[in-house]
Amino acid sequence: MKIYCTEDYDSMSFKAASLIAAQILLKPDSVLGLATGSTVLGIYHLISQWCADGVVSFAEIHSFNLDEYIGLAPGDPQSYHAYMRANLFDNIDAEPGNFYLPDGCADSAEEECRKYDELITSLGGIDLLLLGIGRNAHIGFNEPADAFSVPTHVTALAEETRRANARNFPSPEAVPREAITMGIGSIFSAKKILLVANGKDKAEAIRKAFTGSVTPQVPASILQLHPNVTLVGEMAALSELGV
Ligand code: GLP
Numbered sequence: 001m002k003i004y005c006t007e008d009y010d011s012m013s014f015k016a017a018s019l020i021a022a023q024i025l026l027k028p029d030s031v032l033g034l035a036t037g038s039t040v041l042g043i044y045h046l047i048s049q050w051c052a053d054g055v056v057s058f059a060e061i062h063s064f065n066l067d068e069y070i071g072l073a074p075g076d077p078q079s080y081h082a083y084m085r086a087n088l089f090d091n092i093d094a095e096p097g098n099f100y101l102p103d104g105c106a107d108s109a110e111e112e113c114r115k116y117d118e119l120i121t122s123l124g125g126i127d128l129l130l131l132g133i134g135r136n137a138h139i140g141f142n143e144p145a146d147a148f149s150v151p152t153h154v155t156a157l158a159e160e161t162r163r164a165n166a167r168n169f170p171s172p173e174a175v176p177r178e179a180i181t182m183g184i185g186s187i188f189s190a191k192k193i194l195l196v197a198n199g200k201d202k203a204e205a206i207r208k209a210f211t212g213s214v215t216p217q218v219p220a221s222i223l224q225l226h227p228n229v230t231l232v233g234e235m236a237a238l239s240e241l242g243v
Contacts (some may be wrong), residue, residue: 002230005238007200012234012237013042016196021056023128033129036080039196058092062123065101066140069176072081073105088167113152120186129190133220134198136160137205137220141181142219150185208242
């Protein structure tokens with residue numbers, strides 16, 4: 001595993017965005033896995049800028065987002081579909097139809113999960129997967145549990161996660177209770193994983209994920225077994241790693 005410890009949020013975003021840009025330059029038809037949340041906003045901002053400047057092109061890229069809330073339609077302003085449009089897809093030379101998120105309003109969520117995995121597999125799997133991490137060490141919406149869930153699945157959100165994500169909703173009660181998330185299978189099958197973290201409130205999750213036991217109670221700990229993980233973290237987030 002490679003670890004880059006950066007001084008601040010901006011340098012974390014620059015390092016991670018550079019690694020994604022390098023992936024696109026080396027393989028212009030890469031399949032990317034993409035995350036939402038506040039940590040990755042700086043990365044998307046830089047990539048949008050580089051795309052406008054002609055440094056990178058998404059013309060041949062396909063991407064799969066990690067997750068979507070159940071009950072939020074793609075047009076809902078709080079949906080991850082809307083987040084991705086506003087923060088990345090509308091700003092890049094995206095080929096319509098090549099950027100996928102699970103549909104949180106599908107008639108059958110189970111069928112939607114199955115189709116999502118099939119689509120990822122049919123495109124040859126994910127070349128580079130960008131991950132954030134929750135305070136309870138969730139990745140995607142894989143919450144602490146008694147077992148790792150391998151396929152894309154419907155998951156109940158931990159109360160801690162709902163509280164943390166409430167800042168993006170009109171009220172805490174408005175945060176959905178369930179989501180569709182890529183499972184540990186697609187995450188782990190990604191050829192490269194790039195995990196980013198900033199802020200002191202992620203330090204414990206990072207320590208447990210990368211120095212503790214591999215356990216489904218700490219979902220990100222599975223990454224210790226992956227052969228190609230890069231962690232780009234701002235100092236405060238890595239402060240309990242001893243790097
Ligand atoms: C959400 C997303 C995750 C993300 C996490 C951290 O729960 N499902 O993919 O990594 O939040 O978000 P933030 O970057 O806002 O701390």
